[in-house]
Amino acid sequence: MHASPLVNRAAVASWASIVGAVALALAGLLFLLQGEISTWVFALVVIGVGSLALWVWWAPGEFQAWLAGRQTQYGTTSILVTILFVAFVAFTYVLIDRANLTVDLTSRQKYSLNAPTLDAIDRLEQTGFRVRIVGFFSRTKLREQEAADLLLRLYEGEGGDRIEVEYIDPDERPEIAAQYGYQPAYDGQFFLSVLASDGEPIPGSVPIYLGGPNERDITTGLLTVASAGSFKVYFTAGHSEADLAQIEATGISALRTSLTGQGIIVEPLRLLEATQTGIPEDASAVLIIGARARFTEQEVQAIDDYVQRGGRLAIFADPPLVDVGEATLTNTFLEEGSPFSDYLWDEFGVRVQPAVVVAPDLNLGNQFSPIVAMIASHDILTGFEDAQIVMRFARPLELVSAPDARQGQYLREPLLYSSEGAYAEFDLERMTGSRPETILDGEDQRGPLLLGVTIRRSLEFQQEAQPRIVIIGDSDVLQNDYVSNFAGNNVLWSDTVDWLTGFSQAVRFAPISDPTTLALVVSSQQRTTIATITMLLLPGIVLLAGGVVWWYRRR
Template sequence: MSERNSVRITRGQIGQIGILIGSVSLILALVSFLWGGLNTLTIGALVVAIIALVLWAIILPEEVQALFTGRQMRQSTLAILSTAILIGIVTTAYVVVQRANIVGDMTIDERFSLSDITLDLMDAVARNTRDIQITAFYSAGDIALREVDDQYFQLFEEASQGRLHVVYIDPEEQPGLAAPYANALMSEYYVFASFVEPDGSLGDTIPVQITGLQEENIAQALSILMASGQFTVYFETGMGELDPLDNQQQGMSLLNNIMRQNGLVTNPVSLSELAATGEQMPVDASALVIAQPRRQMTSEEIAILDAYLANGGSVFIAADAMLTDDLFMAPDSEFNQYMWDHYGLRMTDMIAVDLVSSSESQLSILSAQVFANNSIGANINLEGQPETATLFHIARAVEINDEPPVQNGRIIMTSNESWGERDWAAIFQQNQFSFDSATDTPGPLTTVGWAFDEETNAKVVLVGDGDFLTNGRVQSPAGNSTLFLDAVGWMTGFTEEVTFEPRAYQTTPVIFVGGQLLDAIAFGTLVLMPGILILVAAGLWLKRTRQ
């Protein structure tokens, strides 16, 4: 072999090769440790890095000395070491930030932020005195699903101000921890929301059904959890009212089930039985529902209700027009006068007829005008959503005192083309009605009113129809159930804590990119591209040494 073609490697070149191999191996060890922990690759790369750097120190001790004494190193060695240090710093910063659960949204339209309705819920979670744990089960094959869900969990964690945290469990590697959830896991529930008790154990637990609408699914479960066991609603049953357990068309089981599914406790109560035994309303009663009563209230029952309201109770009354001598809240009845004297609300002797805002007949009236300045009417008659209207069938008009003893107001009214029909016999016996200026009252008329006593915190909602609560009518249109549920939420104080049955989600955040893809992008940007530059530089250096 000629001298020209021979390769001569100097001591300095061997040292530079050592620092090159050591730097690359050190970066590889760092990346492997940060992404995968202490594994074989991490240990192997670290050993190679140590050997290579020791080799560099033995062969070029003067450069090592220059590194610590501040003397200038050779430009080639400095470039390699500087690049390696830069890659290490940037990679470390990326992984630390990624794991720090820092949440931010830089998009103009806030596509990666929780909606306002969810943020209201999370404000309530932050104010709550108990922490909440999200327990999520993912096996090794569910990593991609976990990465997408995790980014939603991070948004909820951030919005909770430390009240909510997430625990991940692999059911295959930790079967003991998964055992209490076995039945739910078999039913394809894999996320659960629980209150954390003072001793660290988990209390009330709600399964979260993930359907691909992660924000809505998680918010719904948290809403149920927040309300669980805190509010009890009683249904009055002693005056022939709607049965909350009856699943027939004229029953009220649909609304009762919705309330229970949202964490409210519901129980029956009879004012007449309480009066007979000298008892009062249960102390845990958050609200009382009187749905379609079929007789007048006695003085003893009024006394029980008055005591309940005086102690901050709430009552929802939905009374139908009935052609009977014992009409509930008849204009001259004792209870109707009680409501007028104490709350500035009372039933009239008029049935609302609406010529323009009606459905199958002019007696089936729609919510023509809604006062949306309170939580009861806020979700009724939403623009562009006709299903959010309410529909009453043969509804009584409600009178509101404009100079009331307490705060009160209107929620729903008829249109200007309506009137209050006083000839009930013609309606019920002949199905005939027409405006008589001598006896009837022109609209608009109030069909739903409210009252609030600031001194006692008593709340009253009065509706001139009871049929809209029945299973056969409550879902069509959806505004019927919205009116009742939001009224219950207002009376119990539920809507001050969370939004009852979250439903105002028009869109969900854009699906996030999976963490594996983000890691691949980061690796290519932070490690692979600079590494290629180092290798290219090393190749050029070796080529020049051969010349």
């Protein structure tokens, strides 16, 4: 009796060598795939080593022959060459990766910075600003951070020492997150800080919120910084106007903060002095907020000169009575028959009426704090037509119904309206003294009342001088607590400045190539699939094919 050749020691040892080699190869592949020594990897290594040991033990002659054989020598050389080649490729990859070398081979240059971005970076360099782009990514957003970094590295590479990029885990650095006004929705979003000479953010400066990792938002932020100082807004002084330095809830300091935060310069303007020199040429806009005294004819003339050369003006006017129960009517700004009131009517066909808006039906707490009921379609407040705008002691406006030739040069666009239930109380004397009262009578004007209007030249784009004016019948609409608490008030302010100065147009960036973000985020499932195909399936097929050939030749 002879044992079957399939079950004798030599055959078993021969099979063990195959099993051992395959098991070790599989263990290596699994380790690369999983990144850890899992139970399977460990088991395969044990099987591999055990099988090879069995082979060496039961067939030492075959093992020695394998070691000394030509095939082994050539095989060893091949393996060495392969290992060295793989190491060389890997090392070259690491060097290229560190050198931050990228070549965009997409037809639309999807992974390259657009020319306007490169211009923005040049402008940044010329103005001497150094900036830090700070991205907040918590541990749940690490994949997004990797994807965002592809874009941010382009900025960093192009900006040299002018642009730094930093990623912060808000959970690990809550104190820095607080400095940036971090909120949960900002996870995965970017901010921009302007750096001082010591490489730290300028003390007291407000970081600019950029948004997500896309070229449009980041470049807009860079342009905002590069444009710093190009825009200058003047606030008139000398007529008891609202004080920009007042930080209380009823102050308007938030307006200064919002402007300076965008790099817009804020300056006071004494109109009395401007009557000699004229309103400065560098004025992007002149704002009159909460004036209490009438403007002189010379001051009105200075304003007219400014407007006629294409100046931009905003007026936030309060009624003659600025609080209930006051002994007298204290506000003479734009009072009937005053030079400025007459100028606004004669030139533009707009009158700020000597009345107080009373809103019994739609108000915030009392009938003298009307809530704007309707926002007309306009560039100002676009997209915020349903936002709540709250006023306090508002003054209704009147538009000319049949404009003469002079008034006809201008286009008057109503912006804000009160509710239908509101009315304009003209008998303000009734509200003075110790027992103020107001009732709707025949002399009062019924709502909806016009509370805001914009004025510009008809066929503006054909005109050389393009003046723009905004008139709002309230200054409290801009006070700190209203601007902070009501989105409508906030947007009314920012859009008004924007419409007047054209700030957004100057810093807006429209990418030429694909404006979408870099779509390189792959899910965990997709990663596993890719890894399985490239690390298991493809090598597996090669291995299988080799095994089949070897088996066929052996037979």
